[in-house]
Amino acid sequence: ATIFIPNTFTPNGDDINDIFLPLGKSIATMQLLVFDRWGEQIFASDDPEMGWDGTYKGEFVKNDMYIWRLQYSFYTDKDGTIGPKQNQVGNIQVLR
Numbered sequence: 001a002t003i004f005i006p007n008t009f010t011p012n013g014d015d016i017n018d019i020f021l022p023l024g025k026s027i028a029t030m031q032l033l034v035f036d037r038w039g040e041q042i043f044a045s046d047d048p049e050m051g052w053d054g055t056y057k058g059e060f061v062k063n064d065m066y067i068w069r070l071q072y073s074f075y076t077d078k079d080g081t082i083g084p085k086q087n088q089v090g091n092i093q094v095l096r
Contacts, residue, residue: 001026001074008093011054020092021051022070028082030072034092037064048072054094065091 003024010017022032027048034043034052042056054061069089076083 003027003070003072003088005068005070005088005090007091008095009054010095011060012096019051019053020068021049022072024072024074026075028073028075028080029085030070033069035067035069036061037067039067042066052092054096060096061094063094063096065093068092 001024003022005022006017006020008017009020011020012018020034022030030046030048032043032045032051033041035041036056042061043052045051067089068091069087071085071087073085074083075081
């Protein structure tokens, strides 16, 4: 199984690329954290269906690079066995 993590998204309300959300098949668990350049956590989700909409405390963040940390695991078979946790870190660019 693989996971795709975009490097840019455009949360401008046009319903195209408005949410930052890692995508993949057979994702069993996922924790997504987003931080600003000073290391403050501005988003967290444990729901594989819920991504970041580019806001913090109800306000749109400025166009900038943000750091994300993702911990996830995949289902390894049809019986629902969950594989080992994997970690990735990267950057996401907000362009509005």
